[in-house]
Amino acid sequence: MRIVVAVKQVPDTAEVRIDEERGTLIREGIPSILNPFDSYALEEALKWRDELGGTVIVVSMGPPQAEAVLREAVSMGADEAVLLSDRAFAGADTWATSHTLATAVEKMGNIDIVLTGKQAIDGDTAQTGPSIAASLDWPQITFVGNVRELSEKHIIAERYVEDGSEVIKSSLPVVVTILKDANIPRLPSLKGKMRARKIEIPVWGKDDLELPEGEVGLDGSPTRVVNIATPEIFTDGQIHHGEPEELAKLMADSLLGTEDS
Amino acid sequence: MASIEVRKETCVGCGVCVPACPFGAISMEDDLAVISDDCTLCGACESSCSFGAIIIRTGETDGTSISDYSGVMVIAEQRDGIVDHCTLELLGEAKRLAEVDGSVVSAVLLTEEGGEWPEKLIQYSADIVYIAEDPALRHFRTEPFSRTVEKLINKRSRL
Numbered sequence A: 001m002r003i004v005v006a007v008k009q010v011p012d013t014a015e016v017r018i019d020e021e022r023g024t025l026i027r028e029g030i031p032s033i034l035n036p037f038d039s040y041a042l043e044e045a046l047k048w049r050d051e052l053g054g055t056v057i058v059v060s061m062g063p064p065q066a067e068a069v070l071r072e073a074v075s076m077g078a079d080e081a082v083l084l085s086d087r088a089f090a091g092a093d094t095w096a097t098s099h100t101l102a103t104a105v106e107k108m109g110n111i112d113i114v115l116t117g118k119q120a121i122d123g124d125t126a127q128t129g130p131s132i133a134a135s136l137d138w139p140q141i142t143f144v145g146n147v148r149e150l151s152e153k154h155i156i157a158e159r160y161v162e163d164g165s166e167v168i169k170s171s172l173p174v175v176v177t178i179l180k181d182a183n184i185p186r187l188p189s190l191k192g193k194m195r196a197r198k199i200e201i202p203v204w205g206k207d208d209l210e211l212p213e214g215e216v217g218l219d220g221s222p223t224r225v226v227n228i229a230t231p232e233i234f235t236d237g238q239i240h241h242g243e244p245e246e247l248a249k250l251m252a253d254s255l256l257g258t259e260d261s
Numbered sequence B: 001m002a003s004i005e006v007r008k009e010t011c012v013g014c015g016v017c018v019p020a021c022p023f024g025a026i027s028m029e030d031d032l033a034v035i036s037d038d039c040t041l042c043g044a045c046e047s048s049c050s051f052g053a054i055i056i057r058t059g060e061t062d063g064t065s066i067s068d069y070s071g072v073m074v075i076a077e078q079r080d081g082i083v084d085h086c087t088l089e090l091l092g093e094a095k096r097l098a099e100v101d102g103s104v105v106s107a108v109l110l111t112e113e114g115g116e117w118p119e120k121l122i123q124y125s126a127d128i129v130y131i132a133e134d135p136a137l138r139h140f141r142t143e144p145f146s147r148t149v150e151k152l153i154n155k156r157s158r159l
Ligand SMILES: Cc1cc2nc3c(=O)[nH]c(=O)nc-3n(C[C@H](O)[C@H](O)[C@H](O)COP(=O)(O)OP(=O)(O)OC[C@H]3O[C@@H](n4cnc5c(N)ncnc54)[C@H](O)[C@@H]3O)c2cc1C
Pocket: A005, A006, A007, A008, A009, A035, A037, A038, A041, A059, A060, A061, A062, A063, A086, A089, A090, A091, A092, A093, A094, A097, A101, A115, A116, A117, A118, A119, A120, A121, A122, A123, A124, A125, A126, A127, A128, A129, B023, B039, B040
């Protein structure tokens, strides 16, 4: 079994602080982490590899620093890692990102499954997994909370949807996006950490992937972010404590503007 | 290849673009905005500069033009043959979008049996309703649904 896990490096939103004066988010010095959802995708891959044998390859597209999340994945037990990095990839939207990732999967060869997280905590589109499937022309199972069965021939997985779950069977190769309900990610092992420090991570650019300029980065992106806004921060809210009756009166007064009567 | 540039003669060194960059890629050096390799070409700074000093250039694209397509299409979401309320809301939004260039609002209903729903969709302001009826479309599955809609879009854009 050859399993690919796509992982993304994201800013640790738990560490984002607010510039009270300007009312904006302070982004400088925010540590980068492995997208939390991707650790569940990785754990799922490691779990099945441990059971069936095979190889887990982690891949990330991003700037050279994104290598850090690949090393983290190796410390958890991934066998191989590939970084997709090239100035020409900058400005990629979900279409270009998925197309680049899918081309890398093709280059790796003989892949049975591609796993992704449900979504990235910064981009938040949840489009990359489905779009990789479209680019490869493979079937896909999204929002998987439980992989019931996996063999060389097929996969049976539960999709968690609004009103329950759907059990889907699919042939391989397949793209699966994983929810955090699927498992509890393992911690890095000491041996894993040592491997992670030493492992050589190849860097593939657009020429390695034989992709034309019009299919990568900003030039290959049909969509464009035209504005990014930070939510305005209000600090003049009030908190009241007291008995329900008292609070109800306060609320009614403030809504009706009858505070002083 | 796409690139970003600060026009030296236009930049007044006001520094407004620095906090506008979500990736911390802009710094001020000698009253000039300088963009580092952390830039992802996201474009946020371009609109923040009131002097038009930041320019993002795109290179060649693959030639597909968005102007070959027109209209707004709403994919009706159905569960057990009943069209979801959000679809009706979407039709209202589609109408608003279509009014901008006077284009057509269509709804696509993929289901086992359409029943009275096509008429209802028209009542909720769809100009055209496409119906695909097949037992395979009873429950949502990605491949049959997406391939049917893809075929329809490709066929319609060449009309
Ligand atoms: C130089 C460079 C810098 C970039 N910097 C940023 C940035 O700072 N912020 C940003 O949002 N995007 C950046 N991108 C990448 C790209 O814009 C996003 O990855 C893409 O739009 C995915 O959308 P999303 O974040 O909504 O992911 P989703 O679609 O929500 O992610 C779903 C899943 O897809 C996988 N996935 C998503 N993105 C990647 C990736 N890049 N590599 C591997 N797996 C992935 C993960 O498994 C993830 O859980 C950068 C790309 C390059 C080349």
